[in-house]
Amino acid sequence: MTIKWWARAFLELRPSIGLSFFRIFMALTVGLHVLPSFFHLQDNYLSTAFKTVNLSFFTPGAIELVQKSPDSVVCFFVIFFCVTWFFFLIGLFSQLSCILMAVCCYYFYALNAFHIGTLSWDILLVTLFLMCLTPYHGDYFSVDALRSGQIDSFKRLRPFFLQRLLQIQIASTYFFTAFHKITASGNWLTDNPMYYLLNYPPEGVVKQFIFREFFVARPELCYVIGVTIIVCEILLPFLLFISKTRLWAMGLGIFFHVVLVSTFHVPTIFFFLFPPQLLLFINPKDIVQWLEKKKSQSQNQGQAQVIYDGHCQFCRTSINILLTMDLFGYLKPVNYHTIENVKTLHPNLTKELCHSQLHLIEPDGTLSGGFFIFRRLCFRLPMMYPFIFVFYFPGSGIVGPLVYRWVAKNRYLFHRAKVCRDNACFR
Amino acid sequence: MFFPKKNFLNHNQKRTVISVFVVIWLFIFYYESSRHFFLNPFFGREFPKIKFLFPPAGWIMFFNVDEGYGGAEVYGIKDGQRYFINPHDILETKAVGYDNIHRNVLSEMLSSYHGPSFCRFLRRKFPGYEQFEVVAVFYPDVTETPKKKLYRTVYVCE
Numbered sequence: 228m229t230i231k232w233w234a235r236a237f238l239e240l241r242p243s244i245g246l247s248f249f250r251i252f253m254a255l256t257v258g259l260h261v262l263p264s265f266f267h268l269q270d271n272y273l274s275t276a277f278k279t280v281n282l283s284f285f286t287p288g289a290i291e292l293v294q295k296s297p298d299s300v301v302c303f304f305v306i307f308f309c310v311t312w313f314f315f316l317i318g319l320f321s322q323l324s325c326i327l328m329a330v331c332c333y334y335f336y337a338l339n340a341f342h343i344g345t346l347s348w349d350i351l352l353v354t355l356f357l358m359c360l361t362p363y364h365g366d367y368f369s370v371d372a373l374r375s376g377q378i379d380s381f382k383r384l385r386p387f388f389l390q391r392l393l394q395i396q397i398a399s400t401y402f403f404t405a406f407h408k409i410t411a412s413g414n415w416l417t418d419n420p421m422y423y424l425l426n427y428p429p430e431g432v433v434k435q436f437i438f439r440e441f442f443v444a445r446p447e448l449c450y451v452i453g454v455t456i457i458v459c460e461i462l463l464p465f466l467l468f469i470s471k472t473r474l475w476a477m478g479l480g481i482f483f484h485v486v487l488v489s490t491f492h493v494p495t496i497f498f499f500l501f502p503p504q505l506l507l508f509i510n511p512k513d514i515v516q517w518l519e520k521k522k523s524q525s526q527n528q529g530q531a532q533v534i535y536d537g538h539c540q541f542c543r544t545s546i547n548i549l550l551t552m553d554l555f556g557y558l559k560p561v562n563y564h565t566i567e568n569v570k571t572l573h574p575n576l577t578k579e580l581c582h583s584q585l586h587l588i589e590p591d592g593t594l595s596g597g598f599f600i601f602r603r604l605c606f607r608l609p610m611m612y613p614f615i616f617v618f619y620f621p622g623s624g625i626v627g628p629l630v631y632r633w634v635a636k637n638r639y640l641f642h643r644a645k646v647c648r649d650n651a652c653f654r
Numbered sequence: 655m656f657f658p659k660k661n662f663l664n665h666n667q668k669r670t671v672i673s674v675f676v677v678i679w680l681f682i683f684y685y686e687s688s689r690h691f692f693l694n695p696f697f698g699r700e701f702p703k704i705k706f707l708f709p710p711a712g713w714i715m716f717f718n719v720d721e722g723y724g725g726a727e728v729y730g731i732k733d734g735q736r737y738f739i740n741p742h743d744i745l746e747t748k749a750v751g752y753d754n755i756h757r758n759v760l761s762e763m764l765s766s767y768h769g770p771s772f773c774r775f776l777r778r779k780f781p782g783y784e785q786f787e788v789v790a791v792f793y794p795d796v797t798e799t800p801k802k803k804l805y806r807t808v809y810v811c812e
Contacts, residue, residue, distance in 0.1 A: 237676050239668050259750040267747050271778075277775035279762055283703060283710035333706070341762065342747055342754065349709035353683075356707060360675075388672050392679060400713045403687045407717040411691035420719035426796040427723050430741075433758055446797075492756035493751065
C-alpha cells in the first residue's frame with residue numbers, strides 16, 4: 228500500500244508540460260531579480276561597490292574566494308549570466324543552462340548579498356536547485372523540443388518527483404510562514420502586526436494603495452485580516468493536495484499574491500514565481516487530455532493547410548518545427564508533390580508558386596505565402612507568441628520577405644543531401 | 655537526470671535513485687524549515703545549518719512585526735551645512751515591481767561593521783560633500799505617536 232502510494236506520488240510517469248511552462252517563469256523571475264542589478268555594476272559588484280556578505284548561507288572560504296574576483300572576472304560573470312539566462316529562458320540545453328545560470332546566481336550572491344540577497348531569493352535558490360536536477364523542463368516550450376524533432380514532445384512522460392517536490396515546497400512554505408507567525412517569536416495572534424504595517428511611515432514596506440487609509444482607521448478589521456491570512460496560509464497546503472478543493476486553493480493563492488504585490492514592496496519572486504508554482508498543482512495528464520481534445524476539435528472544425536515542398540529536407544524540418552509548435556492542432560501539412568492539381572487546394576495556387584515558397588490556406592480560404600504565413604501563425608501557435616513583436620516590428624514587412632526569399636531560394640543548401648550542396652536541386 | 659550517458663541506469667535503479675533523493679531532500683527541507691525556531695529551542699542546542707541552500711531561520715516572512723519602525727538616513731555635510739541625501743540617489747538600482755528602499759535596505763548601513771566601506775562608497779558617489787552623517791531613525795510607536803521620530807547619529811564619515 229505504502230509502496231503503491233509512494234510510486235504514485237513520486238515515481239509515476241506523467242507529462243512534463245507543466246514543468247516546461249514553469250521554466251519560463253523561473254527564468255523570468257531570476258532575470259527580473261538579477262538583471263536590474265547589472266545596470267549599476269559600479270554600485271553593486273565591482274571593486275567600488277558597497278558589499279555585504281551572507282555568512283550564514285555561504286562558507287567563509289567560498290566568500291573569500293569570490294571576494295577576490297577582479298573586476299574583469301565580475302564582467303565575465305555578467306556576460307556569462309546573460310547568456311546562460313537567455314538559453315534557460317528559451318530552453319536551449321535546458322539543464323546545462325540551468326546549472327550554469329545557478330552557478331552565476333550563487334556567484335553574485337556571494338559577491339554581494341546586499342541587493343539580491345533576500346529571504347525570497349533563498350526560496351528561489353531552493354527552487355532553482357531542484358530545477359537543475361533534470362532536463363524535464365526543457366521538454367516543451369523550448370528550443371530543445373524543436374531540436375528533438377518530436378512533434379508530440381509536449382506529452383513526453385517523465386517521473387513526477389520533481390513536480391511533486393516543487394508542489395511540496397510551495398505548500399510547506401505557506402504552512403511554515405503561518406506557523407512562524409503564531410508560534411516561535413511570531414506575534415500575529417497576540418498582537419496586531421497588520422495594523423502596525425499599515426501604519427508604517429510612507430518610507431515603509433506598505434505601498435500607498437487606495438484603501439490604505441480605510442484600514443489604518445480600523446485596527447479590529449486589520450486583526451481579522453491578519454488572522455484570515457494565517458488561516459488561509461495554514462489551510463492552503465491541505466486544500467492544494469485535495470483534488471476537490473485544488474482549483475479554489477490555486478485561485479486563492481494567486482489572488483493572495485496579486486494582493487500582496489499590489490499592497491507591499493515585496494520582491495518580484497512573490498509575483499512571478501509563486502503563482503506559476505501554484506499552477507504546478509494542475510495534473511499534467513489533464514493538460515495533455517485538454518490539448519488532445521482541442522486538437523480533435525480543430526480537426527473537426529477545419530485546419531489550416533501548410534503547403535510545402537516535400538522534396539526539400541530543410542522544408543520538411545521546418546514543417547516539423549511548426550508542427551511541434553502547434554499545440555492546438557491548427558496545422559495540416561500538405562506536400563504539394565502528392566497533389567495532382569494544386570488548384571483543388573486553392574484556385575490561386577500553381578505548382579511554381581508552391582515550389583517558390585510555403586503557403587498557408589486558412590479554414591476560411593485565406594491564402595498567404597512566404598514570410599506572411601509566419602505573421603498569421605504567430606497568433607495561432609503558442610510557441611510563436613514571443614515572435615509577434617519580431618514579425619510585427621516596424622520594417623519587418625519589408626525585411627522579412629527579403630530574408631524569406633533568400634532562404635527559400637537557397638533552401639537546398641541547408642540540408643544534408645550531398646547532391647544538393649551546390650543548390651542543384653533548386654529549379 | 656544529468657547522467658553521463660542516456661539509459662545509464664535501468665528503470666528500477668532509476669526509481670531507487672529518485673526515491674533516495676526524495677527522502678533525503680524532504681528530510682533536509684523540513685529540517686531547515688524547523689531548525690532555527692523549533693528544533694534548536696526544543697533540544698536546547700544549536701543544530702548546524704546546511705550551507706549553500708535555505709534561509710538562516712526558515713520561512714519567516716513578516717512573522718513578527720511590532721509597533722516600532724526604524725530606518726536610516728544619510729546626510730551630506732558641505733561648508734558646515736547638513737543636506738539630506740535622497741536614498742534613491744544612494745542606491746540607484748531599480749528593482750522590477752517594488753522599491754528596495756521601501757524594504758529598508760538602507761538600514762543595513764547602520765551596522766558600524768559596514769561603516770568604513772559605506773563611507774568609501776558615499777565618498778565615491780557624492781564627491782561634492784566633505785563629510786557624511788549616517789543617522790538611525792526610530793519611530794517608537796507608529797500607531798500612537800506616528801509623528802514622533804527619534805534620531806541618533808551612528809557614525810560620521812570624515
